[in-house]
Amino acid sequence: MAVPALTKTHPVADELAQLLFEGADRERVHGAWRRLVSGKEFAYRPGLPPEERTALSYERLRLLNDAAGDPVELAADPYRLAGLHEWTGPVDGGLTTLASIHYNLFLGSVLDHDGGRDRDLSAFTSLRRTGTFLCTELEHGNDVASMETVAVFDRATGGFHLTTPTPGARKFMPNTSLTGGPKTAVVAARLVVDGEDQGTFLFLTPLSDESGHLPGVRVRPLPQRTGTPVDHCLTSFDRVWLPREALLEAEHGRLGSDGTLASSLGNRRKRLLRSINRVTMGKLCMSAGTLGMSRAALTIAVRYAHSRFLAGPKAGDRIPLAAHRSHHGRLLHALATAYAMTFLHRSLVSRFAVHAEEDRAEVEREVAVAKGWITWQARAITTECRERCGAQGLFPANGLADLPLNIEGGITAEGDNLVIWVKAASEMVFGHQGVRAGESGDPEGRELTELPFLRDLLAEAERIWQDRARTALREGPSGDPVGRWNATSDAALEMVSAHARLQAADAFLAAASRAEDPRAGFLMRSLCRLFLLRQLGEHTGDLLAEGRLTPDHVRALPKTVDTLVGELAPHLMTLVDAFDLPAEVLSGIPIASGGSVGGDEVDWEEAGVRAGVVVAGAH
Numbered sequence: 001m002a003v004p005a006l007t008k009t010h011p012v013a014d015e016l017a018q019l020l021f022e023g024a025d026r027e028r029v030h031g032a033w034r035r036l037v038s039g040k041e042f043a044y045r046p047g048l049p050p051e052e053r054t055a056l057s058y059e060r061l062r063l064l065n066d067a068a069g070d071p072v073e074l075a076a077d078p079y080r081l082a083g084l085h086e087w088t089g090p091v092d093g094g095l096t097t098l099a100s101i102h103y104n105l106f107l108g109s110v111l112d113h114d115g116g117r118d119r120d121l122s123a124f125t126s127l128r129r130t131g132t133f134l135c136t137e138l139e140h141g142n143d144v145a146s147m148e149t150v151a152v153f154d155r156a157t158g159g160f161h162l163t164t165p166t167p168g169a170r171k172f173m174p175n176t177s178l179t180g181g182p183k184t185a186v187v188a189a190r191l192v193v194d195g196e197d198q199g200t201f202l203f204l205t206p207l208s209d210e211s212g213h214l215p216g217v218r219v220r221p222l223p224q225r226t227g228t229p230v231d232h233c234l235t236s237f238d239r240v241w242l243p244r245e246a247l248l249e250a251e252h253g254r255l256g257s258d259g260t261l262a263s264s265l266g267n268r269r270k271r272l273l274r275s276i277n278r279v280t281m282g283k284l285c286m287s288a289g290t291l292g293m294s295r296a297a298l299t300i301a302v303r304y305a306h307s308r309f310l311a312g313p314k315a316g317d318r319i320p321l322a323a324h325r326s327h328h329g330r331l332l333h334a335l336a337t338a339y340a341m342t343f344l345h346r347s348l349v350s351r352f353a354v355h356a357e358e359d360r361a362e363v364e365r366e367v368a369v370a371k372g373w374i375t376w377q378a379r380a381i382t383t384e385c386r387e388r389c390g391a392q393g394l395f396p397a398n399g400l401a402d403l404p405l406n407i408e409g410g411i412t413a414e415g416d417n418l419v420i421w422v423k424a425a426s427e428m429v430f431g432h433q434g435v436r437a438g439e440s441g442d443p444e445g446r447e448l449t450e451l452p453f454l455r456d457l458l459a460e461a462e463r464i465w466q467d468r469a470r471t472a473l474r475e476g477p478s479g480d481p482v483g484r485w486n487a488t489s490d491a492a493l494e495m496v497s498a499h500a501r502l503q504a505a506d507a508f509l510a511a512a513s514r515a516e517d518p519r520a521g522f523l524m525r526s527l528c529r530l531f532l533l534r535q536l537g538e539h540t541g542d543l544l545a546e547g548r549l550t551p552d553h554v555r556a557l558p559k560t561v562d563t564l565v566g567e568l569a570p571h572l573m574t575l576v577d578a579f580d581l582p583a584e585v586l587s588g589i590p591i592a593s594g595g596s597v598g599g600d601e602v603d604w605e606e607a608g609v610r611a612g613v614v615v616a617g618a619h
Helices: 011-020 023-037 050-067 071-075 078-088 093-111 268-275 278-307 325-354 357-388 390-394 403-412 417-431 451-475 481-512 518-545 551-577 583-587 604-611
Strands: 130-134 150-153 160-163 171-175 183-193 196-206 217-221 232-237 240-242 309-311 318-320
Touching: 011 023, 011 325, 011 518, 011 551, 023 050, 023 078, 050 093, 071 078, 071 093, 078 093, 078 278, 078 325, 093 130, 093 171, 093 183, 093 278, 093 403, 130 171, 160 183, 160 196, 171 183, 196 240, 196 268, 278 318, 278 325, 278 357, 278 403, 278 551, 278 583, 325 357, 325 481, 325 518, 325 551, 357 390, 357 403, 357 417, 357 481, 417 451, 417 481, 451 481, 451 518, 481 518, 518 551
Parallel strands: 130 183, 150 183
Antiparallel strands: 150 160, 160 240, 171 232, 183 196, 217 232, 309 318
């Protein structure tokens, strides 16, 4: 199938892409991954059973490794690591999971500890052995501090005996089957010395070789889950002996030859958090994967909306789906959110890459908040796009059907969204200073088209919910911590939600200010305005009651949104062209390339002319 004419790059779309994809760093961060997924090896393969789909993901992991350059450098580069997930997410959710585990959780954890680069990592960098990460246990998910797996120090050998003491302590869902070849794990376990629990540390643990699983390693496959299949298993250990060098050490814990632990951290919980600190980068990776899925879904749905024709108002007329406000309006709101998600993610990857130790707690919290918001929005966007493509969206060949289910994994991985938001909320009730009353200014004379005004209104919404949470916590039942938090949590979670959207808006506004082409700047500001207006809709009552909006503002809001949608509708194609999905990928998706599953191809350029739509090359 020929590449549709609408994929031709337009200067405005190209500048938007520069803003979306790291500017001058675009090639370094995204280039290799974009070219990788353009290859025929990543094309959709119909009819594969789950076992073969899983094996295919491992084959693709090797292709990815070949394209990665130095895997050690990749694991240490938050920008490229996140970029990897953005481009693999839409084409193979299983590959995205495997790559995230191998490069971030496994290899990254080894490198983050003493002597990581001095170890012989060649088996892992060449993928002769695939790395995996075993932390979560069957009965200990988000409460990993309660994990039961133990590594008992053996004074006679200087090594450790790794043991799973109860059925509930089996490691839950790691990719530990024999599919994909020999594997080695980083295993989180309690270090026990002379019967004393020293806290949780990581242990480098071979699991299998070419002949099968190693003695003492017990692996049971789990049933197939939703989304792209991965070889998830239950894994346990029966006194598996590990040498002294299996313990991954750093300043948070070093074990002397006499069994004495030296640590810069005073308690076991802090040692645990330091041991598994790669989970924060994992949150950025999970967010990145769902970002890529959202942008791909929108590209497919918008292109389909311009090639799918239906009866017009006059006999014999045929007009595209994209002509209808009920259709393009929903896609535009999703587009505005996807742009905001992308810019928020960019800002946090940059912040994470350079943060100082004293900022660690705040950065980790912001990453957790963003992960929850981005992955939830991604689910909503991909579901919307699937619905807008009707029955065609149900066929996996059209690139949409698997995306919402794959995003479910991101919502749960690296900390269930609601749980990490509850933790952030508890810290932010009194530990975060938002906008104070009076900073938003007098609303009289302000227009709903003013971006600074809209931004300050969203900040005011965060402040309102924070005040409510603080009041609820102070007034909650004394002597009942759970009851006090129950009375507080709803307001606190609303505060977190408003905070996430405010951070996204700020990142969006900052990106819009960097636009050089006036046309790109117009689209960026308009799309950011649409995003802010949508976020404010649910807060108008509170803002009116607090005197931050006038009744006229509230009455004018629906018309303002509708007018803005009308102005943006002709630019739908330009806005998704900026997502830069490779032509090779689009040409393999029937409804993204002018065709349909079970139908004939459509002449894309001719369809655009008949519909009178504005194409990217005609702006």
